[in-house]
Amino acid sequence: MDLDALRFGNFSQLGEAVTDWEQMTRKLAELMKAAQDDLKAKADKARWAGVNATVSREFVDRTAAEFTDAHTQAGSITKILSDTRVELLDYRTQVNDAIERGAKRNLTVVDTGAGTFTVSGNTRPDWASDPGGGSGATDQQAVDDLRDEIQRILNKAAESDNSAAKVLNLLVDQAKYGFSDASYADRDSAARAVAAAEKLAKAAKDPASMTLDDVAAFNRTMSKYHGDPLFAEQFARELGPKGTLQFWTEMTYAHAGARGSELDTMKTLQKNLGLTLATASFSDSDAMRDWKRDLIAERNTNFRAGGAFSPIGALGSQVISSLMREGHYDTEFLDDYREKLFKADKAAGDAGTDDLWTKGYDALDVVFGDGNGRDPLEGLFDGLSHNPEAATHAFTSKSDLDHMLGTTSYTQRGEPLGRALEAAVTGVAIGDHSSAAPPHSSAQVQIMANVMRAVAQPGGGAGLVGNGLGASFGNMAASYMPEISRAFGSANAEVFLTSSDNPDGLDTADVTRFLSAVSLDPAGRAGVIVGESIYTSGLLEAHLSDPGLFDGTRDQVLRNIGKNAGTIEGIVGHSLADAAVGSAVDNENTYNEALQKKGDFVKTWISTGLGYGSVSLFPESRTGSAVGAAFGGFAGGVIGLAVDRLTDGQQLEGAKDQALYASAKDLYDMRDSVNQQTQWSTADALERHHVDLPKQGAGDTVRLAVNEGWNDASRFLSDAKERPSG
Known part of the structure; x- marks a missing residue:
């Protein structure tokens, strides 16, 4: 940050922006209440028929939800802008105080542009004969101390400004159309989430160096943040779709046959990773739309751990589905992935589907827990069971439904298929005891x-x-x-x-x-x-x-x-x-x-x-x-x-x-x-x-x-x- 920008910048516009957003948040709170208590409440009690039973009801529900998200997003933006303004004004005070103290010691601070500045002493002839005036070394020490103090303040101001810009961009980009439901009490909490994601993604790029203690620490952070939209998106983007699948492949290979506390740690890691990616899947930013598309494109890629002896690793779809067993994934993402897996599964026929996914993968185990993850439809069905809307989409085709039911005679997918069907016909996710059923x-x-x-x-x-x-x-x-x-x-x-x-x-x-x-x-x-x-x-x-x-x-x-x-x-x-x-x-x-x-x-x-x-x-x-x-x-x-x-x-x-x-x-x-x-x-x-x-x-x-x-x-x-x- 430029010194003069901090000292003389017009922060009144930022203050006006904060005021505008505060007013917007209050107005949206009123609209949200009206949408929920009037619009949606009446729609829930109405007896819909024909097209209205699906199109109009869904439109009303989504509209009411958008008002809630708009209020949430406006509140987050208000808090982030307000925190940033308060911090920058505080840093302005700090830097001006430092410059005034320097001036009393005849030190001059000059902005030289492009984020640089100089500090120099105003030397007078009588200082040389005055023992109390300070030697050249003492003068230089004072210059250096003031320079370092001002630089620290500018660094903090730049960090405040940059982190605010980063989290605001991430927040606004979460939804391409409409609003994000990401909620933050202040700017620092959002910035900490993003920083934590970057730290974990960096560690995940080098899985071979992660000890079991490292994995446990990884779990603690991910347990804290897996539901945080900015954390989830930043982690997924930093690691990339291929990197994400490679990371889990390496983890399952390195900890194959885990027992006791190691097994518990890996089960927790699988759960946390799945929940994090589920949260990330709801982001509609350009970067995450590309990420989801590219992840699905890896479904037929052979993923091998670095030290694996066999040239046969795991199909991308096997790895993807192994991480879908936990979490509520985005409907559009599930629709796209399910469509491609269903097409491949149907092409094999009822009796051949087990061979399609298990033949040649006898040593594969990408799941810590029940089963081995070789049949990607099992993980997909669990993913559908946590998203009733996507589950309903999955079984609307009688041809698809009949095929999947028929395959249960030759596979072990009956139970997860049953859970997905429950979600599809009831409208309630498996394990959800808190949502009213439609x-x-x-x-x-x-x-x-x-x-x-x-x-x-x-x-x-x-x-x-x-x-x-x-x-x-x-x-x-x-x-x-x-x-x-x-x-x-x-x-x-x-x-x-x-x-x-x-x-x-x-x-x-x-x-x-x-x-x-x-x-x-x-x-x-x-x-x-x-x-x-x-x-x-x-x-x-x-x-x-x-x-x-x-x-x-x-x-x-x-x-x-x-x-x-x-x-x-x-x-x-x-x-x-x-x-x-x-x-x-x-x-x-x-x-x-x-x-x-x-x-x-x-x-x-x-x-x-x-x-x-x-x-x-x-x-x-x-x-x-x-x-x-x-x-x-x-x-x-x-x-x-x-x-x-x-x-x-x-x-x-x-x-x-x-x-x-x-x-x-x-x-x-x-x-x-x-x-x-x-x-x-x-x-x-x-x-x-x-x-x-x-x-x-x-x-x-x-x-x-x-x-x-x-x-x-x-x-x-x-x-x-x-x-x-x-």
Whole structure:
């Protein structure tokens, strides 16, 4: 920085800029509140149809989010500019004070341009004869001290100015269109993030020299900053796409076979690196757009560690996908990468896809943890499971969906595929308990219908459940209980409340065969039963607390809901009886564990009032408020009571003398369980909302309806599939 620029520069313009940005931030705060509380809130409650269900709803959501990002970005810019102005004014004061002190000692400071200056002493003839005037050496020391002091101040001022320019450019470039959600409390925090990224990238360029202690220190920094947009982008850009993949290749080779604390360190590194790159993927700067394009272009490159003996390393796609198992990656980036991987995988055919990725890579292990990372589709599916929008895009094509489901017979990708499908049809990322679920879009309902159709296909469709997909299918069925109920409800479908954009998009025969197949998997069955119990109890509470939700009598409501509960759980019970389940004790224990696990998971949804239970399973009143547990608190909610009874009282007990459900007694024990559960939920709702209906009469209505539905279940099964005789 030039000396005169600091001393005489017009900082009033910078002050005016700070004032303007402060005013802008306040105005954007008002617009953000209006967008969230008015625009988006009304859009969320609206019943969209046709094109509006997708295009308009998405436009409103994105517009509201842009106002939030605009406010965040304006706030960050304001703080960075304000901090920089305060610092520069302070440095101006410091340098002027230093020059004034020098002048008192007859030292002159002159700006010589281009960031240089001189300090010289004003020598007088009488100094030579005056012992106190100072010798030539003392004069030179004073010159040097003043020069060094001024240089230090100028260096700090230049650092303040340059770091502000760097972080502001990075911040503004984050979004090519719209605004960034990067938030910083001050200029220094942003500058420290950028500096930390540059330091780590420099270390990653020389992985061979990194000791385990170095990796641990690397982890500590990355754990702190992996969610910071400026840190993530600067790290990725400094290391480059090829350098990033080479770094991870070197790490997996150097620490192959890691055990104990070393294994934990490497697992943490893989997680932190994945989370950092996920954050970086959201930057839309020109440099990061090039970075993402070039990274995908490396998917067929052979990456070898420096000391590796074998000429066969890892495909770029194997390395990329191994880092996608953690983190929420940008939708557009995932779309581009997924499109190319799907194309290659489909070209190999269902049976050949495993050979495509694993043949010749027998020694490869680019994952610290489960699996070895040879199949890049596994990591991709995990990446999709954390981004519901990209997951929905991935499976909109029935051809792609059918191919991926078909490959599960020849690969180990069933479980990650299941997680990706869950995200695709529910709109909620795997493991996300804090985000309210959106209503099912038409595209999501169609994917769910296509999954059900694939499982319903005679001659092997049901076998998909055993390819690692059973638990996910059960969760998906739970989330789609409103649409499933309407598939069985026919003329009385309006009783089954839903916010789905396509509430009648599921085929009854496909639903029947799907539920029948999923019921044979213990975790899948637990999902169906938990979902049905939640929806039934919430539905009862909704209608009994708000009679205006259905244009009919309460008696009709009770009959329709009870019959539906009997039908759905009847399909489960009859399917198990038909299958003559073997290995009874093991199946019982597995089911009980799955039921408890899903019940505990559901309590997390209920206690927060969020998750995909909030919209998909908890019916809404006419005011748009979720009823039951999400509305009145978990402890006293009808849904909460139903879940507690389900997990504590409906677990199977004892294999007895024969296989589970092999006798009529076991089958009807299950019928009696759903009957009792439904009657209890009815009684809870009547009591909670002080509804004036005879308790015993209402219970009897429900009992008869459940039994009717249970019997109908056998008919639905017989109409939809071939069943064993006798």
